[in-house]
Amino acid sequence: MGPKTNRNTQVLLARRPQGAPTEKDFRIVETPMPETRPGTVLVQNLYLSLDPYMRGRMNDAKSYIPPIEIEAVMGGGTVGKVIRSDIADMPEGAIVEGLLGWQAFAVAKPKALRIVDPTLAPISTALGILGMPGLTAYFGLLDLGKPEPGDTVVVSAASGAVGSIVGQIAKRQGCRTVGVVGTEEKARYILDTLGYDVAINYQTTDNLRTAIRDAAPDGVNVYFDNVGGPVTDAVFNNLALRARIVICGQISLYNASRQEMGPRNLTQILMTRSRIEGFIVFDYLDRYPEGLKDLSTWLANGEITYKEDIVDGLQNAPRTFIGLLEGKNFGKQLIKIAEA
Amino acid sequence: MGPKTNRNTQVLLARRPQGAPTEKDFRIVETPMPETRPGTVLVQNLYLSLDPYMRGRMNDAKSYIPPIEIEAVMGGGTVGKVIRSDIADMPEGAIVEGLLGWQAFAVAKPKALRIVDPTLAPISTALGILGMPGLTAYFGLLDLGKPEPGDTVVVSAASGAVGSIVGQIAKRQGCRTVGVVGTEEKARYILDTLGYDVAINYQTTDNLRTAIRDAAPDGVNVYFDNVGGPVTDAVFNNLALRARIVICGQISLYNASRQEMGPRNLTQILMTRSRIEGFIVFDYLDRYPEGLKDLSTWLANGEITYKEDIVDGLQNAPRTFIGLLEGKNFGKQLIKIAEA
Numbered sequence: 001m002g003p004k005t006n007r008n009t010q011v012l013l014a015r016r017p018q019g020a021p022t023e024k025d026f027r028i029v030e031t032p033m034p035e036t037r038p039g040t041v042l043v044q045n046l047y048l049s050l051d052p053y054m055r056g057r058m059n060d061a062k063s064y065i066p067p068i069e070i071e072a073v074m075g076g077g078t079v080g081k082v083i084r085s086d087i088a089d090m091p092e093g094a095i096v097e098g099l100l101g102w103q104a105f106a107v108a109k110p111k112a113l114r115i116v117d118p119t120l121a122p123i124s125t126a127l128g129i130l131g132m133p134g135l136t137a138y139f140g141l142l143d144l145g146k147p148e149p150g151d152t153v154v155v156s157a158a159s160g161a162v163g164s165i166v167g168q169i170a171k172r173q174g175c176r177t178v179g180v181v182g183t184e185e186k187a188r189y190i191l192d193t194l195g196y197d198v199a200i201n202y203q204t205t206d207n208l209r210t211a212i213r214d215a216a217p218d219g220v221n222v223y224f225d226n227v228g229g230p231v232t233d234a235v236f237n238n239l240a241l242r243a244r245i246v247i248c249g250q251i252s253l254y255n256a257s258r259q260e261m262g263p264r265n266l267t268q269i270l271m272t273r274s275r276i277e278g279f280i281v282f283d284y285l286d287r288y289p290e291g292l293k294d295l296s297t298w299l300a301n302g303e304i305t306y307k308e309d310i311v312d313g314l315q316n317a318p319r320t321f322i323g324l325l326e327g328k329n330f331g332k333q334l335i336k337i338a339e340a
Numbered sequence: 341m342g343p344k345t346n347r348n349t350q351v352l353l354a355r356r357p358q359g360a361p362t363e364k365d366f367r368i369v370e371t372p373m374p375e376t377r378p379g380t381v382l383v384q385n386l387y388l389s390l391d392p393y394m395r396g397r398m399n400d401a402k403s404y405i406p407p408i409e410i411e412a413v414m415g416g417g418t419v420g421k422v423i424r425s426d427i428a429d430m431p432e433g434a435i436v437e438g439l440l441g442w443q444a445f446a447v448a449k450p451k452a453l454r455i456v457d458p459t460l461a462p463i464s465t466a467l468g469i470l471g472m473p474g475l476t477a478y479f480g481l482l483d484l485g486k487p488e489p490g491d492t493v494v495v496s497a498a499s500g501a502v503g504s505i506v507g508q509i510a511k512r513q514g515c516r517t518v519g520v521v522g523t524e525e526k527a528r529y530i531l532d533t534l535g536y537d538v539a540i541n542y543q544t545t546d547n548l549r550t551a552i553r554d555a556a557p558d559g560v561n562v563y564f565d566n567v568g569g570p571v572t573d574a575v576f577n578n579l580a581l582r583a584r585i586v587i588c589g590q591i592s593l594y595n596a597s598r599q600e601m602g603p604r605n606l607t608q609i610l611m612t613r614s615r616i617e618g619f620i621v622f623d624y625l626d627r628y629p630e631g632l633k634d635l636s637t638w639l640a641n642g643e644i645t646y647k648e649d650i651v652d653g654l655q656n657a658p659r660t661f662i663g664l665l666e667g668k669n670f671g672k673q674l675i676k677i678a679e680a
Contacts (some may be wrong), residue, residue, distance in 0.1 A: 064611050228606050245669040247610045264602040266568055270587045270618040271404050 147172030307331030489514030
């Protein structure tokens with residue numbers, strides 16, 4: 001097996017965005033097919049994951065992963081097929097997940113890749129419910145949120161790749177779940193399909209603080225935060241005693257070109273003796289198998305479900321990513337690069 | 341033994357302050373001496389503790405302790421002498437600590453009082469290093485801050501009743517200690533007497549963020565926050581990985597008549613996977629003996645020390661409390677109500 005072309009397609013970071021990214025911040029280029037070296041495999045990427053954290057990497061700022069250099073390939077999670085290999089454990093035809101970036105083909109060392117079992121679930125789920133977003137929901141909620149039966153769990157971006165799974169796991173734990181979303185369609189989806197008890201559309205709600213209070217009259221025990229900003233302010237005004245707040249994302253702030261201001265609310269944390277904790281799934285690398293085992297079982301049992309928002313064509317990655325940051329996706333955002 | 345007067349003096353809450361309290365928010369009244377009932381003792385208060393948390397109780401707002409009613413006696417910790425008792429375990433002459441409020445005399449049930457051993461240390465310390473502030477420092481730092489040897493521990497209001505003890509315990513744990521204070525005199529004191537490694541005077545420092553960075557080049561591992569506001573913002577910009585932030589007080593915000601605004605900084609918590617936790621010492625009631633045992637031992641050994649700011653006369657309590665909220669005290673703020 002080998003590539004049918006001798007050209008690669010890559011999406012580069014052309015320049016650092018000022019505020020919200022535009023298509024001009026990216027450049028799509030044709031480059032020579034990468035060459036394998038001994039001990040590496042050539043992978044044809046089939047799906048690319050688009051995730052909010054990528055916005056941070058476009059800035060030249062210290063973070064938990066280094067910034068993407070100008071003119072470098074945009075980084076990101078991929079699922080692909082091994083099309084050239086002399087490695088017995090990772091033969092041609094194997095489906096692999098890795099961080100191969102916004103490109104059609106890539107060479108990688110086997111240890112940087114995880115073999116995906118295509119009989120378990122559609123291979124795209126290795127970037128979603130059975131991948132980084134699923135594991136983020138799993139460890140973030142269970143390890144830091146520590147939901148107890150009867151707790152009220154509020155999730156922002158509740159229909160998103162992570163939030164949709166958080167809500168379902170919380171429900172499975174016997175919690176009352178409140179999801180915050182940005183469209184009526186998403187509100188319906190989280191109620192009807194994900195089993196959320198309450199949906200709040202932050203775009204049409206006059207008073208978020210009151211809406212959260214009405215949805216959580218005894219206070220919020222667990223808040224799984226993907227967005228930050230005014231939604232988070234409203235939750236902080238409605239915390240139960242010893243609430244656990246998992247800071248998983250702050251997407252509402254990622255496009256800010258200077259630090260945004262908001263109400264100082266640590267007094268609320270003090271009064272309620274609540275705990276806020278930052279969460280990044282990479283810290284749980286050695287526990288991924290545990291999480292994937294549970295998530296796979298629950299998915300196979302029909303206890304949890306997922307939704308994907310798949311856009312065809314790598315050339316559409318920039319505009320799709322821009323939309324993701326505006327909440328335009330509905331479900332886990334993926335780019336389909338090639339047919340499996 | 342009995343009172344030499346048949347009159348009590350009380351400081352009442354006259355009205356709810358708008359912003360910073362003024363003396364007109366209080367009223368000092370002469371009232372009849374309270375009458376003991378069976379099973380109660382009459383206490384002559386000798387020292388009154390003034391503490392920042394009292395500001396919150398002057399508002400009509402939900403909190404962890406109810407607001408003080410208008411025309412009610414201001415609440416607060418006291419040390420006094422039992423002057424009328426028919427209770428064997430708490431005889432006349434016993435020194436007792438309790439929450440008897442801003443008044444010269446009070447009747448109380450023995451179970452609401454703690455007997456203080458006057459041979460252990462000056463009885464006023466039952467309101468400071470061997471009382472609520474000491475226990476706040478002890479449990480807040482050790483239980484939530486979890487300082488490890490070599491950690492950099494930053495303390496705001498570092499010369500205050502709580503902060504002065506936090507710094508000394510952290511030093512005892514093998515940490516590098518950085519104190520933030522508001523005068524040069526306090527800066528000298530925390531360096532020379534409390535053993536802080538660095539003192540930052542927030543009143544004269546041009547750039548707090550840079551000052552914290554210079555003081556903690558490897559990042560802040562533990563932040564014990566008594567003040568909130570810009571000092572806290574500066575620390576949040578300099579967190580080490582997995583920092584522990586203990587929110588013990590937010591005195592810089594207590595006089596705000598509406599919610600103050602500040603930079604949204606949860607992204608920093610996310611990036612560093614830090615933990616913020618609210619702390620109130622009352623949650624540790626059943627562990628007070630453990631804390632008092634250690635604090636007494638360390639005090640007796642000369643491992644920790646303390647400083648008191650004692651103002652004579654209950655009539656001076658309002659203006660002294662107003663000054664406390666402005667950081668005018670230097671050491672644990674006490675009112676001496678009567679000679680021991």
